[in-house]
Amino acid sequence: MPRARAVAILTVCLGGWALSVGAAFAADGLDGASVTRTPAPAAVFPGPAPEERPAAARIELGRSVDGRPIVMELFGEGDEHVLVVGGIHGNEPTGVYVARRLARFLRDHPKEFDGRTIGVVPEANPDGLSRGTRANAHGVDLNRNFPSENWCRAASSGVSHGTHPASEPETQAILRAVKMVQPQRIVDVHSIPAGFHCNNYDGPAEPLARLMSRFNDYPVEADIGYPTPGALGSWAGVDCGIPSITLELPRGISGEDCWENNQDALLAFADADEAQPERVQLASEVTEPAHRVATAPPTAPLGAP
Numbered sequence: 633m634p635r636a637r638a639v640a641i642l643t644v645c646l647g648g649w650a651l652s653v654g655a656a657f658a659a660d661g662l663d664g665a666s667v668t669r670t671p672a673p674a675a676v677f678p679g680p681a682p683e684e685r686p687a688a689a690r691i692e693l694g695r696s697v698d699g700r701p702i703v704m705e706l707f708g709e710g711d712e713h714v715l716v717v718g719g720i721h722g723n724e725p726t727g728v729y730v731a732r733r734l735a736r737f738l739r740d741h742p743k744e745f746d747g748r749t750i751g752v753v754p755e756a757n758p759d760g761l762s763r764g765t766r767a768n769a770h771g772v773d774l775n776r777n778f779p780s781e782n783w784c785r786a787a788s789s790g791v792s793h794g795t796h797p798a799s800e801p802e803t804q805a806i807l808r809a810v811k812m813v814q815p816q817r818i819v820d821v822h823s824i825p826a827g828f829h830c831n832n833y834d835g836p837a838e839p840l841a842r843l844m845s846r847f848n849d850y851p852v853e854a855d856i857g858y859p860t861p862g863a864l865g866s867w868a869g870v871d872c873g874i875p876s877i878t879l880e881l882p883r884g885i886s887g888e889d890c891w892e893n894n895q896d897a898l899l900a901f902a903d904a905d906e907a908q909p910e911r912v913q914l915a916s917e918v919t920e921p922a923h924r925v926a927t928a929p930p931t932a933p934l935g936a937p
């Protein structure tokens with residue numbers, strides 16, 4: 633990123649952060665409710681008229697246990713490949729909101745993905761989001777279901793990790809997204825009790841985590857503080873060597889405030905010229921072709937559950 637632009641963005645970000653801290657004190661503590669009650673005003677989305685916007689590809693990666701589509705929006709055709717995932721945990725809707733906001737921003741600001749191919753999967757666990765549960769409709773924690781070397785069966789008292797690695801259709805959908813996009817870096821958006829929010833990294837992603845921290849002012853953490861076998865970061869970051877960030881948003885902050893706090897961090901992540909991690913070619917192949925369902929921007933309202 634050009635230094636002048638970085639400075640400009642940082643200045644804007646610091647201003648936004650100051651505003652958001654004030655807003656945080658007014659938050660109601662229910663990030664899910666905030667998401668649904670905080671429709672973004674149209675004025676926030678300046679840009680060309682809808683018919684002039686570039687067509688963003690929508691790709692159905694698969695279906696959830698209950699048959700809901702899991703969709704990836706794909707922007708640009710550049711050589712830099714980036715994947716953004718939201719909502720692996722259904723009871724963390726702020727991550728869905730922020731991922732949707734990013735997709736909407738990219739639709740309205742096509743220059744932001746010049747030279748980039750950016751895939752955004754805003755709702756990785758649509759059944760969990762609908763039910764307000766961490767797990768999917770099988771009761772499986774999807775972020776313990778990836779085929780990482782450290783995958784293990786859950787303790788009998790815990791939430792299921794699945795019958796075997798990648799047993800769940802939602803996990804398979806995200807794996808398909810990775811295989812399609814071949815990302816050089818991944819950010820997976822979650823939420824955590826305020827005070828523990830951070831840019832958590834797996835694999836060779838510490839420079840990216842520090843880059844994001846310059847914009848969102850979140851701590852950089854190599855360890856979230858508890859084991860995460862079968863996590864997306866464990867598989868993609870540690871096993872595959874794809875620099876991976878788990879962006880842990882603070883709960884109790886509205887989705888809109890989280891977006892404002894993280895917009896520049898996410899755009900810096902997408903730019904990341906200074907990080908330039910090597911592209912990793914996954915050994916495995918896509919076994920099931922994804923179905924390209926449309927070429928028009930999605931019409932679902934931003935604040936929909």
Ligand SMILES: [Zn+2]
Pocket residue numbers: 721724822823
């Ligand atoms: Zn989570």
